[in-house]
Amino acid sequence: MGLTAQSTGIGALKEMLDIKMNPVDDIVVALAGNPNTGKSTVFNSLTGLNQHTGNWTGKTVTTAQGNYRFKDKNFILVDLPGTYSLLSNSVEEEIARDFICFGNPGATVVVTDATCLERNLNLVLQILEITDKVVVCVNLMDEARRKKIQIDLNKLSELLGVPVVGTNARSGDGLEELMDAVYKVSANEISTEPVIIQYNSHTEEILQDIERKIKRYADDRINSRWVSLKLIDGEKTILNSINKYLGLDLAVQLNEEFENLRDQIVSSIVKLAESISSQVVYTQNQKHNELDRRIDDILTSKIFGIPAMIALLGVIFWITIEGANIPSDAIANVLFGIEDKLTKLFTIYNLPKWLHGVLVLGMYRTLAWVVSVMLPPMAIFFPLFTFLEDLGYLPRVAFNLDNFFKKACAHGKQALTMCMGFGCNAAGVIGCRIIDSPRERLIAVITNFFVPCNGRFPTLIAISTIFIAGTSSGKIQSVIAALTITIVIVLGVLMTLLASKILSKTVLKGIPSSFALELPPYRKPQIGRIIVRSIFDRTIFVLGRAVMVAAPAGLFIWIMANMNIKGISLLDHSAGFLEPFANLLGMDGYILMAFILGLPANEIVMPIIIMSYMAAGSMLELDNLEALRNLLISHGWTWLTAVNVMLFCLMHFPCATTLLTIRKETKSWKWTLVSFLVPTAAGITATFVVTQIVRLLGLV
């Protein structure tokens, strides 16, 4: 179009999305599509960049970017938020719309779901109204084949007037063709003639009248037919966007009210999608969704729905605990064996004792504990959780729980952001962007920490395994441990609901807003991919973060334990200071201090407790879980202590990363403070009440 970057306002958008590109040679490609069409898989397969994907609606809440080379060109792929439409006024839809319209991409790829083409065509048609440089990617062709759905891709291409490529992004089929089509469209080797949506004569008349006026001001800088459509659709934000990116204040120049013809406009698009779909989709088996229905009959049934959900959770924890025992001991043996060798090395070279203390007893030993306690449960738990995610189970959880969220005056999608919190609370907080209403988004943000994240699961698993279940014998040990964690999770969900309810009755008053939740078809998870992804994306990431924080923390604890004031170590001073308060909560000063020092990352709470006990106590050899249990008991732990630590682990101040994310998302220190205080107050109250009741009844 011969426009400079300045005049198209791409500078502003590039800044917004932070695209790093060489403006002369690189070609920007926008990747749009409905949620849950495998858009992120297409993105990953093309770029090789491992962006996390999951089978639930609205996973991509920020734009991810990656690049790939094809022939002689470098392509920068921008993964736009998944949307069903560009008409609904949500933040994601605005980002997607503005990027396609003003970002001036060399091509826009619209990823669609072959098993549900008609619904996907709605977005395709809307994008075709904005730009003609479009390639339609019909993904999940294998799922469609399995369901005996056939799609005539040539006919579809003919009807839409743009290239159509069928793909199986998960296996990589068709991606070569897709890249080729993108190459040709961006290089103008294929000229496209997108289908024009015809509206009724009344709408067309108004449309052409406004279009003439816009052309006068904007020349060919924007698609004037499309902007006119937006205006008679009652969409005011488009005027702001035009002003922002093109520096053109159409609102002042046009200065008129438009007749809202939205129903007519949408109906035309939906009917055209229906008509195209009926011409290209052949369904041999009318009951192709039968299996999904039958699975849903159980997983969301009136009687079994909620018990099945809890049982599933319990089984996952049981497998994790049962499976993690052996490798935990093995890893501990190896790592502490290395510690002995390191110690010998220090003795041979006659290195100073303090150096040995700092590096081996401080840093190395903490690291060894973090790895041996956390790695095995994570390596088992994450693949299992990812499996459920890929299967498409999480939206069913939201479906089962929605009524409870509604009663708590919260948004139905909060069940989804809560599930994201199981992975990482910071990710859960970012995920809250899928909730449009600011009030409900805040509630979801503040209460997100009530579900334990990756970093807290190991603490819960370790305590329930070595302590709660440790008192029973044999096989039922892991069952009890799994049961304990399941109860903790259920409690976390109940607290989420309770806190949401209290917030919406006090500081965040209001009624629940509308929502529609898609229950996507179940997908056959790919085991290999799940293992690779959950190990690399999650386990390594969480462990890496834990190690980064644990090493300096170990060092710090060792120094505190070995620096004396008046014959008492700094560690004991601090713990002694916290002791009276901690005692009220049924814990001790070391535990409370571990939670405070664990602010940067919750992963290190348990290692810090162990390190402080070992530094403060007599026990220096600690090479298996039984020894760990004895260490805790020798420091006065009872079942009440274990329960309180688990309660406090579930409910205390969010980690620093989550707090900073909350600050960034809410742009308010006030709400960050509230997010800090709400779970902390809940945790203090819960542990205090439990402790006082148990003590009053003389149960310990």
Place this chain on the structure above:
Amino acid sequence: MKENIVSLDMIPCGKRAKVKELTSVGNLRRRMLDLGLIIGTIVESLRKSPSGDPTAYEIRGAVIALRSEEASKIMVELI
């Protein structure tokens, strides 16, 4: 004819109905239209959530759960 028109939340599970009118306004109306719920669209009520609300509907090949508040603003005719 008129008697057959009820709101979508009144449709029993397993039954199909044809959209006659949307009584919602503003953003909610936008959302419903975006789901493809225009006049004449056929909707099947699939199942209720364990606690009775929301209800899952099949709308144009997709399964969408709507709360009773939303479904009550969609007038349909049983078929």
